[in-house]
Amino acid sequence: MSAIPFDKLIVQEVAPRDGLQIEPTWVETADKIALIDALSTAGFTRIEAGSFVSPKAIPALRDGEAVFQQIARQPGVIYVALVPNLKGAERALASRADELNLVMSASQTHNRANMRMSCESSLAAFGDIVRQVKGSGVLLNASVATAFGCPFEGKIDEDRVIAIVDAYREVGIEGITLADTTGMANPRQVARIVTRVLARLPAAALTLHFHNTRGLGLANVLAAYEAGARRFDAALGGLGGCPFAPGASGNICTEDLVNLCDEMGIPTGIDLEKLLTLSRGLPALLGHDMPGQLAKAGRNRDLHPVPEYVLHI
């Protein structure tokens, strides 16, 4: 295992993008901006604020330009945009995104289903985007979707994941996200893959993206953290359900993750009380209950009143 460079666990908040993208309820642009602005003052250093995909493909996020143009950018916060192709990259650059996040699946079948092209075509498109972005000062990250398992193909060869990481770096992409797109990862597998990837790139360049589809999201975070990973995607309220598992939860929940860190003494720099206030506003915004648990249970320090009868025992 590589030496652990720092203790702090960096949370990249993805609710405004990955969280909202499959929501059936339209969220007004002003509400998206208000959410991002509130997150910007809660201690995050990275927020995935929107995407520049086809409005037909993801209508919930069709207002990417307006969002990026109107948010109140805080110094020290990196505002990330998901982009699927060169056209999306151009839109994101025009809207002053600080970082572009590209996506390809480790699984050929999943990449064809999600991106409607082969992995080879995706990698070629990455090269075009790198050339477009080079010299602009905008950061580049690329995600390996289905890195821990594919809902169509099942197991994904770990050597293939490593080869894709190498291919991303060779194309000229600095940041890598390993994404457990449909919540199939387990902690032993996570520790193995993270250890291999951190032999190739520094912890500051690696993000882990877990879904809690089968209840293992936070256990996978701890396994990755113990193996040296320091940056994790999470969504307020646990937003972002998986279309293949209705009723199972989506992204790991930011406030549940920050609570875990607070209780274990792992610094995050994030204000958990602010998060809870924001999370408790999501059901009114989206019209349904959230999978996150801390917003319902409260923190450990939120003590319950002692029943009256106890005083007489």
Add this chain to the structure above:
Amino acid sequence: MSAIPFDKLIVQEVAPRDGLQIEPTWVETADKIALIDALSTAGFTRIEAGSFVSPKAIPALRDGEAVFQQIARQPGVIYVALVPNLKGAERALASRADELNLVMSASQTHNRANMRMSCESSLAAFGDIVRQVKGSGVLLNASVATAFGCPFEGKIDEDRVIAIVDAYREVGIEGITLADTTGMANPRQVARIVTRVLARLPAAALTLHFHNTRGLGLANVLAAYEAGARRFDAALGGLGGCPFAPGASGNICTEDLVNLCDEMGIPTGIDLEKLLTLSRGLPALLGHDMPGQLAKAGRNRDLHPVPEYVLHI
């Protein structure tokens, strides 16, 4: 850390007792028996099958005698009964429970609220029960409730937990359960306490009982397992919500735990397909959705059909 004596993770199924006790819907005695009988052939070696508490206190479990008398006992399965006092112990012995599980809270306030007596009175009652049971061949276990935190008092001194474990052993109780009654434990705390307790008793005598109230149940299991613990309570479907955190989930979910073990290569001896079938029957029995996630998401191996359009890319 003490040497790990064996790899197998033993799951004690507690749905018929801890799972059902706060359900508002009455479950017919025949349905309880059918559930226990089905669990008995799914690979469990321990099932907490009922309790012998006052029918006024826990009306949902008022049929303890009928349940214990009518279940089809399988060889190799230990049927455990929760008992709160000497009278409960006498009823459990008369109903041929294989093991009695006693309960006291580490927190004085919680013990007064839950057991309506001081910890000192609880310990004295344990002594009476040990004398009653001695020589009968029936096993004795006692739980330290709120061992990782109390909803009334907050943090629990770890030395107090250790002192209670010692007191239980001195009274003559073989088995110890450390219970995170309202889901306040974190993995570092769990590793610390489990390591200390396993310096005092063998892994075969220790059970960990986690709730998933704040989403940390399975992460806590892994921390305990890595520290040498091998026996864990879990409830089918994640039954057993906490009355202090409505909407947050209850006991850790048996099928989610067994799936974690299957994926990580930790043997349990439990048939996950049978569990899933049983779990998927719970909403019809109890009239509400379950917090467990695997029953909704399916196993990793349950692949999804490839969309038609993918074939043409």
